[in-house]
Ligand SMILES: Nc1ncnc2c1ncn2[C@@H]1O[C@H](COP(=O)(O)OP(=O)(O)OP(=O)(O)O)[C@@H](O)[C@H]1O
């Protein structure tokens with residue numbers, strides 16, 4: 067017994083107590099009802115009945131006050147949660163078009179606390195370009211479609227733009243009435259951060275593109291300079307042999323042969339580089355990687371068959387298109403498949419399989435992998451694979467991969483190589499961003 071209670075009992079010379087437990091509806095003891103008497107003794111049967119009635123009433127009162135406290139606590143939690151996550155909630159009764167906004171949602175929409183929110187007020191806040199989205203979603207909800215989830219922008223009276231993510235849930239009452247209960251999250255900060263990140267990414271891509279193009283041209287210039295220098299020396303020496311009083315034709319012929327060989331090499335390099343440029347500047351259009359691969363493999367079919375190999379193409383249906391130069395992208399695929407084919411033939415493996423796979427790696431990127439059942443790439447060669455003029459082939463120029471890299475990077479993509487193929491050989495993977503119109507439509 068608590069001290070004040072004890073004092074009270076002593077002060078009034080109470081001598082007997084009758085305690086009755088107060089039970090919750092679930093049978094738990096949530097209190098005790100005590101009846102004190104001045105004289106020792108039990109309450110009469112009639113009094114006991116009254117006491118048990120009173121205990122029942124007390125149980126209702128205690129449970130209600132506990133529920134109210136719990137409700138208040140969860141309301142506080144909810145409000146705090148909404149405030150922290152910058153989320154508000156709403157209820158839209160479809161039969162009367164009555165809308166109720168939580169106070170957080172009023173703050174997000176910047177509506178005054180005391181005005182009654184209407185559909186017109188909401189429409190006036192939505193960015194004019196996004197009104198069709200709002201109209202479409204409202205039609206969907208009115209037709210009873212559940213779980214609308216979408217992004218929409220608001221435009222504040224001072225011109226500020228806010229980005230919202232909306233989640234709705236349609237409740238169908240037994241009498242046929244519809245209500246839409248929803249949460250709206252203000253994702254402006256996240257969106258701005260994403261935009262800033264995207265900007266930095268594209269600036270970086272630009273820098274690396276310029277750099278990779280620069281490196282490529284520098285090494286091509288260097289590579290052409292070498293045969294040119296030797297053409298010059300051999301040509302001059304040849305002339306001297308011919309200018310002698312007794313021209314040495316054998317020596318001159320030998321030098322001329324070298325001149326022709328060097329000139330041929332220089333011409334070949336120029337030819338490859340011209341191919342890479344696709345006959346001029348980049349011609350950008352919306353292209354489907356699936357089509358590009360199909361065209362490139364048709365072009366290579368004969369070569370593949372005579373070498374006893376096979377190419378399988380696996381493309382996820384309905385891939386978004388990419389913005390790019392058809393000829394250049396075909397060149398990338400052709401270079402990769404030819405390399406794979408050469409690896410298969412040169413190594414003399416029995417099983418000659420090449421697999422090309424295209425899929426979406428996320429909603430913004432398409433990924434293409436070209437892999438083979440060849441011997442794979444020597445680990446020590448991996449870091450130099452994309453360097454211009456790096457080759458392990460006798461007749462190779464070492465231009466296929468650097469050209470592919472430069473094309474992919476000029477399309478804001480990236481290309482990598484490893485030996486992770488399930489077929490046992492090398493795997494080249496490139497990624498390209500999907501075109502904006504395609505990304506918007508999906
Ligand atoms: N699928 C592959 N399997 C194993 N090694 C490869 C594969 N693809 C490329 N390589 C290695 O990478 C090197 C560079 O390839 P790249 O295409 O740039 O030049 P290349 O094929 O040697 O000559 P070019 O393409 O100019 O005729 C190759 O010489 C080879 O060693």
Ligand SMILES: [Mg+2]
Nearest residue numbers: 401405466467
């Ligand atoms: Mg090659």
